[in-house]
Amino acid sequence: MAEITSLRNAIADFVPNGSVVALEGFTHLIPFAAGHEVIRQERRDLTLIRMTPDVIYDQLIGMGCASKLIFSWGGNPGVGSLHRLRDAVENDYPKPLEIEEHSHAGMAARYAAGASGLSFGVLRGYMGTDLEAFTNVATITCPFTGEDLRAVPAINPDVTIIHAQQADRNGNVGMWGITGVQREVALAAERVIVTVEELVDELTATGPNNVVLPSWTIDAIAHVPQGSHPSYSMGYTTRDNVFYTAWDRISRERDSFSAWMDRFVVSVDDFDGYLRARDAGTLLESAGA
Amino acid sequence: MPETDYTTDEIMSVTAARQLHDGQVCFVGIGLPSEAANLARLSHAPDVVLIYESGTIGTSPEVLPLSIGDGELAAQADLVVSVPEIFAYWLQAGRVDVGFLSAAQIDRFANLNSTVIGDYHDPKVRLPGAGGAPEIASSAGEVIVMLRHSKRAFVEEVDFVTSVGFGIKGAGREGHRGTGPGVVITDLGVLEPDPTTYELVLVATHPGVTVDRVVEQTGWELVVADSLEVTEPPTSEELSILRDLKERTARAHGG
Numbered sequence: 309m310a311e312i313t314s315l316r317n318a319i320a321d322f323v324p325n326g327s328v329v330a331l332e333g334f335t336h337l338i339p340f341a342a343g344h345e346v347i348r349q350e351r352r353d354l355t356l357i358r359m360t361p362d363v364i365y366d367q368l369i370g371m372g373c374a375s376k377l378i379f380s381w382g383g384n385p386g387v388g389s390l391h392r393l394r395d396a397v398e399n400d401y402p403k404p405l406e407i408e409e410h411s412h413a414g415m416a417a418r419y420a421a422g423a424s425g426l427s428f429g430v431l432r433g434y435m436g437t438d439l440e441a442f443t444n445v446a447t448i449t450c451p452f453t454g455e456d457l458r459a460v461p462a463i464n465p466d467v468t469i470i471h472a473q474q475a476d477r478n479g480n481v482g483m484w485g486i487t488g489v490q491r492e493v494a495l496a497a498e499r500v501i502v503t504v505e506e507l508v509d510e511l512t513a514t515g516p517n518n519v520v521l522p523s524w525t526i527d528a529i530a531h532v533p534q535g536s537h538p539s540y541s542m543g544y545t546t547r548d549n550v551f552y553t554a555w556d557r558i559s560r561e562r563d564s565f566s567a568w569m570d571r572f573v574v575s576v577d578d579f580d581g582y583l584r585a586r587d588a589g590t591l592l593e594s595a596g597a
Numbered sequence: 598m599p600e601t602d603y604t605t606d607e608i609m610s611v612t613a614a615r616q617l618h619d620g621q622v623c624f625v626g627i628g629l630p631s632e633a634a635n636l637a638r639l640s641h642a643p644d645v646v647l648i649y650e651s652g653t654i655g656t657s658p659e660v661l662p663l664s665i666g667d668g669e670l671a672a673q674a675d676l677v678v679s680v681p682e683i684f685a686y687w688l689q690a691g692r693v694d695v696g697f698l699s700a701a702q703i704d705r706f707a708n709l710n711s712t713v714i715g716d717y718h719d720p721k722v723r724l725p726g727a728g729g730a731p732e733i734a735s736s737a738g739e740v741i742v743m744l745r746h747s748k749r750a751f752v753e754e755v756d757f758v759t760s761v762g763f764g765i766k767g768a769g770r771e772g773h774r775g776t777g778p779g780v781v782i783t784d785l786g787v788l789e790p791d792p793t794t795y796e797l798v799l800v801a802t803h804p805g806v807t808v809d810r811v812v813e814q815t816g817w818e819l820v821v822a823d824s825l826e827v828t829e830p831p832t833s834e835e836l837s838i839l840r841d842l843k844e845r846t847a848r849a850h851g852g
Contacts, residue, residue: 334652334666335664335666335667336666336671359680360728380727381725381726381727381729382723382726383724383725385665385666386627386662386663386664387663389725393723394722394723397720397723398721398723409712409726409727411731412680412684413684413685413688416685417681417684420685431732432689432732432735432736432774433689433731434731435731435773436735436758436761436764436770436772436773437731437759437760438712438757438758439727439759442717485668485671486651486653486666486670486671486677488651488666488679491679492679492681516671516674516677517652517677517678517679519679540668542668542672546668547663547664547667549663549664549667549850550850
């Protein structure tokens with residue numbers, strides 16, 4: 309059964325140093341508030357898993373929380389590079405980052421296998437690419453047709469963290485819109501933390517694409533309104549594309565990145581402190597946005 | 598009415614849009630492909646079906662998305678499915694007619710690199726990586742590549758094969774369900790693979806672009822078709838639809 313608790317307690321209880329952690333959300337419902345809390349609690353040596361590292365992992369990697377990244381597309385969508393990720397891979401700064409990369413289809417198959425309790429997923433993919441030589445993928449032959457297919461190992465995170473629109477009083481979680489791999493990554497994990505926009509008496513399915521995760525599949529729920537900013541929560545907030553564009557300038561240099569993280573993430577008490585800075589218009593002032 | 602006043606990006610988008618037909622199912626990426634696909638939908642191909650890898654199927658966004666998963670795409674979609682489903686049930690199963698791809702590098706056999714410049718373990722430039730590209734390149738019925746022409750991008754051999762065109766040294770596409778890149782659209786012209794050797798051949802230049810310039814911006818000895826054509830310039834209607842779309846987009850994204 310899910311316990312409704314504070315985000316601070318959930319991270320303290322379920323995300324020890326060295327954990328294998330997936331903070332998912334395919335562009336939509338990215339758990340930024342949880343990422344900030346992991347940074348504030350100074351977690352180290354995490355293996356971070358995410359299809360699209362996005363700004364959330366740029367922040368975690370730049371702050372030195374990760375020793376390994378498993379991913380499939382590491383850019384700032386529609387904007388350009390993730391500069392902190394690049395600095396880690398190209399220059400070992402702030403520390404070396406081991407990477408294991410896949411295709412989106414491969415990562416999706418890995419999560420689905422993890423959720424299914426299987427040791428591998430299978431797909432028609434990777435064929436003829438150099439990924440075959442550089443990542444964890446193997447050729448298998450279909451026992452029924454003889455076709456050569458590819459196998460990828462299941463992903464089973466120690467802890468998965470996702471954001472959703474709603475939880476009811478019993479801890480059932482409801483989400484809709486672009487749900488990405490939310491269901492698979494939750495069911496694949498040992499522990500699941502969910503941050504939600506709203507606590508409701510009854511889930512209201514306003515769609516499209518409603519997904520419900522029952523309370524007994526979840527360990528901790530924290531009520532964090534706007535906890536996906538600058539990503540979004542359909543029906544509650546919209547994607548802050550101005551922020552994503554400004555992130556390019558904030559994160560380009562090590563100093564400007566550190567100053568920004570210190571001011572808006574490390575030295576605030578919680579995500580409300582960050583949101584207050586956003587509402588006061590100070591969040592992007594160093595980027596001139 | 599043909600226009601003479603347009604940008605190189607605009608002629609790329611217009612040329613790519615003209616490749617799409619009504620009723621085709623098109624897997625779209627962000628940037629110029631998204632611009633081209635939506636231009637097609639808003640002009641000559643209103644019934645083109647646009648799919649984005651975020652799981653949005655049959656979407657008709659009012660403005661161009663900045664990311665592959667903007668709320669606009671979900672709100673305007675016929676249906677939204679999970680990411681495992683979009684790749685397995687829709688792309689892998691062969692329900693996509695046309696896939697759009699771009700890259701940092703392309704070689705003479707249309708293999709694409711979006712992973713790394715330089716050595717993989719000690720990269721000069723770390724690029725975003727594969728995303729949906731390898732399986733789009735493999736499973737979409739055919740592929741349209743959009744890429745700005747330069748010697749840095751059009752290279753003899755890519756540093757990393759992220760997505761297969763026609764294989765190393767044109768080895769072919771055994772095991773892949775789709776037919777691969779049918780056309781490469783650049784800011785200078787249009788290339789197509791030779792049907793027997795699979796080598797990319799320059800088949801058209803955009804108005805005002807000389808063959809010499811294209812050859813000079815290509816990192817291998819570029820073959821030029823005997824029947825070289827000149828791209829039809831964008832019409833005023835195409836340009837006005839495209840510019841309206843981009844203006845709406847800029848307003849929506851606060852740009």
